[in-house]
Amino acid sequence: EAGVTQFPSHSVIEKGQTVTLRCDPISGHDNLYWYRRVMGKEIKFLLHFVKESKQDESGMPNNRFLAERTGGTYSTLKVQPAELEDSGVYFCASSLQTGGPHEQYFGPGTRLTVT
Amino acid sequence: AQSVAQPEDQVNVAEGNPLTVKCTYSVSGNPYLFWYVQYPNRGLQFLLKYITGDNLVKGSYGFEAEFNKSQTSFHLKKPSALVSDSALYFCAVRRTYSSASKIIFGSGTRLSIRP
Secondary structure (H helix, E strand, O other): OOOOEEEOOEEEEOOOOOEEEEEEOOOOOOEEEEEEEOOOOOEEEEEEEEOOEEEEOOOOOOOOEEEEOHHHOOEEEEEOOOOHHHOEEEEEEEEOOOOOOOOOEEOOOEEEEEO | OOEEEOOOOEEEEEOOOOEEEOOEEEOOOOOEEEEEEEOOOOOEEEEEEEOOOOOEEEOHHHOEEEEEOOOOEEEEEEOOOOHHHOEEEEEEEEOOOOOOOOOEEOOOEEEEEEO
16 A cells, blocks of 8 residues: 655745645545644644545644645645745645544655745 | 643664653643654654553554653653664644544654664
8 A cells, every 4th residue: 555645855945936745645545634844843733634625724824825635635735935934844644534543644745945 | 732842852872772762741631642753764654652541552663652641741662772763753642532633743852773
């Protein structure tokens, strides 16, 4: 079974540019999550999709971030325009069920560097 | 506010010695507790979790964790460290109500095992 995949693995962009990150969850997982780790700090929750619907987007930092999951399969996270403080590692995770003790399965992350 | 604390940025242990990576949490109720590990250039991998019951839980790669409710701690342990255990370890919690989804992570502890 393929795991969670993310693309690209690394992106370097200039301040003010746009970047789109992609996440493909494990097949059959309705729940998809985005997290990010900035500057070696804790990994912070961004948002949670159940199929194509946003279940919880309380962690999205501001309106420069837009997440979509059309069709309930893969998801994209767009940052427009990117700022220096957006640099970090963006993780995607998926799970079969919502809540409960079920672990989330994480992808390798996308390292975003904004210069 | 909910939070997870990993007081040590780095833990250094000689191969063959026991290791402990500390974690305390501040979350209302009785959360689910997790440990994840990140090897270089890899995603977060689930190690183990505590749901209820026995305070000592066993996980992958010979790791175990001890839950202490009175101290709100969930320390990760291994009786005999291997060089291959060198990685970044994250403690995490999730609340137990049915719609809870997001995982709250600590800032991570880098474990370095010297030969």
